[in-house]
Each structure stands twice: as structure tokens, then as C-alpha cells.
Amino acid sequence: MTRPTVNDIAEAAGVSLATVDRVLNGRPGVRDKTVSRVNAAIEKLGYVRDVTAANLARQRRYRLIFILPDAPALFVDTLREAIAESVSSSVADRTDVRIVTFPNDNPHALVKSLRALSADDTDGVAIFAQETPHVRDAISRLKADGVPIVALVSDLPNTERDHFVGIDNVAAGRTAGFLMGKFLGNTGGSVMVLVSSMQARDNVERRLGFDQVMSESFPAIEVLPSIENHDDEETTTRLVSEVLRKRPDITGIYSAGHGSQALVEVLRGYERRHDITLIAHELTKVTREALRDHLMDAVISQNVGHIVRSALRVLRAKSDGLDIVSSQERIRIEIVVRENLI
Amino acid sequence: MTRPTVNDIAEAAGVSLATVDRVLNGRPGVRDKTVSRVNAAIEKLGYVRDVTAANLARQRRYRLIFILPDAPALFVDTLREAIAESVSSSVADRTDVRIVTFPNDNPHALVKSLRALSADDTDGVAIFAQETPHVRDAISRLKADGVPIVALVSDLPNTERDHFVGIDNVAAGRTAGFLMGKFLGNTGGSVMVLVSSMQARDNVERRLGFDQVMSESFPAIEVLPSIENHDDEETTTRLVSEVLRKRPDITGIYSAGHGSQALVEVLRGYERRHDITLIAHELTKVTREALRDHLMDAVISQNVGHIVRSALRVLRAKSDGLDIVSSQERIRIEIVVRENLI
DNA sequence: ATTGACATGAGGTACGTACCTCATTTAGTT
DNA sequence: AACTAAATGAGGTACGTACCTCATGTCAAT
Numbered sequence: 001m002t003r004p005t006v007n008d009i010a011e012a013a014g015v016s017l018a019t020v021d022r023v024l025n026g027r028p029g030v031r032d033k034t035v036s037r038v039n040a041a042i043e044k045l046g047y048v049r050d051v052t053a054a055n056l057a058r059q060r061r062y063r064l065i066f067i068l069p070d071a072p073a074l075f076v077d078t079l080r081e082a083i084a085e086s087v088s089s090s091v092a093d094r095t096d097v098r099i100v101t102f103p104n105d106n107p108h109a110l111v112k113s114l115r116a117l118s119a120d121d122t123d124g125v126a127i128f129a130q131e132t133p134h135v136r137d138a139i140s141r142l143k144a145d146g147v148p149i150v151a152l153v154s155d156l157p158n159t160e161r162d163h164f165v166g167i168d169n170v171a172a173g174r175t176a177g178f179l180m181g182k183f184l185g186n187t188g189g190s191v192m193v194l195v196s197s198m199q200a201r202d203n204v205e206r207r208l209g210f211d212q213v214m215s216e217s218f219p220a221i222e223v224l225p226s227i228e229n230h231d232d233e234e235t236t237t238r239l240v241s242e243v244l245r246k247r248p249d250i251t252g253i254y255s256a257g258h259g260s261q262a263l264v265e266v267l268r269g270y271e272r273r274h275d276i277t278l279i280a281h282e283l284t285k286v287t288r289e290a291l292r293d294h295l296m297d298a299v300i301s302q303n304v305g306h307i308v309r310s311a312l313r314v315l316r317a318k319s320d321g322l323d324i325v326s327s328q329e330r331i332r333i334e335i336v337v338r339e340n341l342i
Numbered sequence: 343m344t345r346p347t348v349n350d351i352a353e354a355a356g357v358s359l360a361t362v363d364r365v366l367n368g369r370p371g372v373r374d375k376t377v378s379r380v381n382a383a384i385e386k387l388g389y390v391r392d393v394t395a396a397n398l399a400r401q402r403r404y405r406l407i408f409i410l411p412d413a414p415a416l417f418v419d420t421l422r423e424a425i426a427e428s429v430s431s432s433v434a435d436r437t438d439v440r441i442v443t444f445p446n447d448n449p450h451a452l453v454k455s456l457r458a459l460s461a462d463d464t465d466g467v468a469i470f471a472q473e474t475p476h477v478r479d480a481i482s483r484l485k486a487d488g489v490p491i492v493a494l495v496s497d498l499p500n501t502e503r504d505h506f507v508g509i510d511n512v513a514a515g516r517t518a519g520f521l522m523g524k525f526l527g528n529t530g531g532s533v534m535v536l537v538s539s540m541q542a543r544d545n546v547e548r549r550l551g552f553d554q555v556m557s558e559s560f561p562a563i564e565v566l567p568s569i570e571n572h573d574d575e576e577t578t579t580r581l582v583s584e585v586l587r588k589r590p591d592i593t594g595i596y597s598a599g600h601g602s603q604a605l606v607e608v609l610r611g612y613e614r615r616h617d618i619t620l621i622a623h624e625l626t627k628v629t630r631e632a633l634r635d636h637l638m639d640a641v642i643s644q645n646v647g648h649i650v651r652s653a654l655r656v657l658r659a660k661s662d663g664l665d666i667v668s669s670q671e672r673i674r675i676e677i678v679v680r681e682n683l684i
Numbered sequence: 685a686t687t688g689a690c691a692t693g694a695g696g697t698a699c700g701t702a703c704c705t706c707a708t709t710t711a712g713t714t
Numbered sequence: 715a716a717c718t719a720a721a722t723g724a725g726g727t728a729c730g731t732a733c734c735t736c737a738t739g740t741c742a743a744t
Binding site: 357358359360361364369372373395396397398399400401 | 690691692693694695698699700701
């Protein structure tokens, strides 16, 4: 009834504990025949390594680093909080987490941060940044040094990152488009789209997915060109006000970027606010309140807690040279309306 | 830099390891003054017990039981699969999970199963069932015996269960109502509502929430009385076909029960199927396909994986006499449309 | 001053695994 | 058969905590 241990395996396979240990930990000096005998015993007894005991014995610690921009968007703060929260629970996981922040508009600072890392003091890096040639090079160097790397939230597909932790942003944009279309009905009208930046891959992908669905399924609705706000409040306020004034036919607004604070504030002061369907990304203080206040209709979100935990799991696994079960690391695209707001 | 251990605490507090151990594990025979000295040292060094080492030493095992009906609804199968899956990973958590099934229509069998359990061989019970006086008594007995109990999916509020693991079903119904209203627009029409049984508390709560939102926000839409299908396919087929024939003004169907298989099949053969907005609960093979096929518009779901893991965490904590962080055990109400289907 | 109750210390073993050293056996080559 | 290299065994320590026993210390009541 009780769980088999290495000693049981040794006995069942008719070998010594040392040999079982060699097989289990892939150490050399065991004949193939013996290896299969041991593996057969493992199979037969249904042995599963006690990971906690193993880690205890191994005295393994994972030194992981999150690299984030200091973008003035609430979502980044939310992400940072989630990481900070994971730190407290990660003590039990033998994991030391450090957060490195770089100035949003300064790719050189990011590269400098990346250069400061090496396999000597780092077991894994999770990075939320845009892909530039310099970033590509820096990641390449880190990988060559043997440091596992995952991209966070916004993918870096042309780099040597091991994995991407985040939602499928094309699908997220499609989801937003689906809801926008269904909410607007067949009444026509036009939709304003805001993005943080057309350099931000996640934003571009969302826009792409949104457009796909709108043209496929809701051709009666006109989708306007993207407005880039560069996560800047003043810019947003100015541009949104302007478009709202010039285009009274606007019935929907899709905020595909990382923040919606300024947008929401403009709308609070807009008399036709209740005739506009507003869909944004990321559940934050601002979007929560906007949902509650009947100002916003839906939020497409990714659970930052899940993202952080997935990144930690993946980095630990990669650091141990283990494979990941990618189906278990998929981040869901969450739809939040005011009634399922937790 | 490295994490403090009990030995560091002993040294810092100027006491022996044995005394630290007594304090940490609440054993008697330590003066208050000494206790505070030790606690001060713990505070100062930021000591956190290494739970994995502790469990290893303690050789603690949790024997937990899930009690489920054999209802012919796909959702119950999904739940059962999630439990089975957790079994494999729970080996590492020193947890033995057993599933007990009782005939859906036979509350006496359920009571009998409950009676068979005792604190001698059970450290916790998670139960998905409806509340009846007999069930209440059986739970009362188990609690008196010191066995922690959580209600699963459908709450048992008038019993002595320690906790409820599942979604807020009123809010889930409200969410369904919100989407139904928004999708239908202001066109009026009427909505058919299906439930498994009006005895099932979760179903009743969903219906309640749905009605709240419909009357508050979408008064132009008529909501018909509930159709009870008792999770029976033939009944569903018959009743749904009949209502569809008699009421051609039906523009929406809300399936609040545990299964939607027969309903979906009827609709597949219904010529006006694309004029009907269909919203159901629980993501299963059937609802997935219906979403993909543009037959269903949204699914309100609860992540069975989360439910099972939460139940395991809560039962382990209760079994150790620990408090739970209820905010961490909240199960989200998920909205799934065809674009965010994973 | 003696007693007894209580508080504390010292030192051990155990949990399941990792990893080390050194001795011994086995297989393969000549 | 002798030799060598490789394979295996035996036995140890360590990780951080739990829990046990027994000895010794302290203090207050008698």
C-alpha cells in the first residue's frame, strides 16, 4: 500500500542501491542490461521519485529573474504584484526570484541588464519586452551560456527563447472581435481601436485577430485604423477626444493595448458613453471599476498569477533539462463581464 | 543568503534545538518567556518552515475521498476525469485519492457510502450531492467523528460542511443572463430555460441569477418557465422539440443543467437553429463541438481542474487544522466562446 | 534543605533521495 | 590464464524537520 522507495527498487531488481541511484540519475557505469532490469522494476512497482525528498537531498535552488519594462500601464504593475506574491510562496519551492526593471523606451538599458546575467548566478530568465535585433543578440548570448529563457506576455518568436508564456494574442483579438460584433448586433456603426504601439507584437496580433473576425462575421461594422498611444495618458486623451468629436457614428471602442486608464476617463465625461460598447484587455483596478460602472462591457484578460506560476514551472523544468507538458502550460484567454467579476 | 533552519533559530534564541521544536510544533513544556524568545528569533531571521522536509519527516499521508453521483451528464464525467488526473500528481503531495460513486437517484446509497467512512481511514471527504435530511445527518455524523468535509460544485449550506468548492451559481446564472440579453439585443423574443432538476441547488441558483438580470436589464425578453429534464436524454428531446414547435418566437435557449447533449442534438436538426442564441453550462466534448459548429454562442464553465485542486488543498489544510486563504480558493466563472476555446 | 514539578538540553533515529568513496566482482581482451 | 577496464556493491554523510528518550537544570512549595 505504501509508496515504493529506491530500496524497494533495488531489492526487486536484485541490484544495490547505488546502481538504482546511477540509473535514476543517469550516471554512467551501468550495463544496458542492468539498466533495463532496474527500469523494469521501477515500472513494475510503479515507483515515482519523491521530488520533495530529492530536492531536499539535492539542496537545489533555482535563481530566476523576471525582466520587466517600467511602462506606465496598470497591467505591468499587476504583473509585478503577481511576481512579488509568488516570491513568498516560492520559498517552499526552493526558488529565489528577482525582478529587474528597465526603462520602457530604452532598449539599450534592457540589453545591458541582459548582459549582466550569466549562468553563474542565474538559472532562468523570464522577459517581457519587444523584439529588437539587440535583444535578439543578448538572448542568443544568454542561451549560449546555457541560461533558460522564456518570453512573457508578448512572444519573441525569432529569438532562441525556450518557451512563450502568455495567451495566443491573435485568438484574444478574435475573442474581442466576436464579442464586439455580437454586442453591437447588426446595427452597423464603426469601431475605434487603440493600441499601445505597433511595435508591440502582442498588440499587433490582437489587432490582426480582431480584424479577421470583424471582416469574416460582421462586415457591416467599419473598423477604423489603429490609434497608437504609446501608453501615454495625454496622447490618449487628446486622440480619443478628437476621434469621438469627428466621428459621431462610433458605436464601439476596442482597447487592445496594455492600459485603459486615460480612455476610461475620457469616456466618463462623454455624454454618449452608454451608447458605446467598450471592450478592453487586462483586468486591473481601472477596468474593474469601468465594468462595475456599466462603462465597459467586457474585458479580455490573462491571469497574471497563472502566467507567473507557469513561467516559474517552465524555467525550473528547463533548468533541470526536463521537458514540459505544454498542454498544462497553456494560458487561458479569460472573458470578464460585470457579472462574473470576482 | 541561505534560508535559516531550526538550528539557526536555536542559536539565535539561545536555546536548544529541542526547545525550538517544542515551540514550532506547539508541544507543551516551554515557559511563555522562552516561547517569545524563540518566536522573536523566528521573526528576526524570517524563518519559514521547510514544508517538504517537514512532511518527509512526518511521513504524513492524506487519505481523501471524492463522492460523486453516476448522473448521465458529461460534466460529471469531466469532473471524474479531473480527479483521476489529480491522482497521478497527488502522489507527490502525499495524498491518496479514492472516488466513490453512488446511484444518482438513490439517496440511500449515498448515505450508506457516507456511513462506511470514519476518521480511522479517511482524512477528508469531498462530496457532490444534493442536500436531503439524510445527507445532512450523515454529514453531521462524519463531522462529529472529526472528518473534514467540503461540498463540491453544488453547495450544502445547511450542513456542517467546512467549505464549498465551486462557483457562485447565482453569479453564473447572472453571467448567462447578461450574455443572453446582450446577444439578443433589444429585439425581444423569448427564452427557453432547461435545468436538470429543481431539486439541484446549483441549478436553482443559476435560474435565479438568470432571471434577476433578465428582468433588471432586459425586460423586453420573455423568459419561459424552467423545463426539468432530470439529466435524461429522451425527456429532453421530447420536451424541447415540443416547445420549439409550439413557440416559434423562441430566440434564446439557456441550458442551466449539468448536460446539454440531447438539447444540442435536437437543435442540430432544427431548421431555425441559426436564429437561436444558445448558452449552456460546462465545457464538455458536446459543448465544445457545438461552439465550434456555430450552434452554441457561449458556455459558462467552471474549471474542473481548479475545483479538484482546490478541494484537495482545502481538505489537507482542514485535516491539519489549518485555516485556508479563501480568496485563493475562489473558483472563477469562465466564459467560453468559440474564439477563446482552448 | 528536600522534594517534586516543570523546563530545558543533549543526542539520537527516521523520512527518501543524492552523492561520495572505496572495495570487489564481472566481462572482455590478449 | 592473466590482465584491464568497466560494472556493481557496501557503506557512509547530508539535506531540514519531526519526534523520541533520558539527563540535568531551575524554581517554588514544603
